[in-house]
Amino acid sequence: MTNSKKQKSNNAYSLEKMIENTKQNIEEAEISMEFAGPEERENLEEKNERREHSIDRMKKQKRDEAAFIARKNSFK
Secondary structure (H helix, E strand, O other), rough: OOHHHHHHHHHHHHHHHHHHHHHHHHHHHHHHOOOOHHHHHHHHHHHHHHHHHHHHHHHHHHHHHHHHHHHHHHHO
């Protein structure tokens, strides 16, 4: 495996781990909301919204990298 392919593979793996960790953080925040006061609950809801947007961006980046690799491999 060339360094470029390995790097892209590592990037995809890293992105997937980041997505999983972010999803776990969302779940933990949802549990915390059950015991939170109104202000803390609002903060956690806002944070989870930002986390959802981050997940969307990471998924898009992962798709973009896969498309780039596919295009690159089609020229070989």
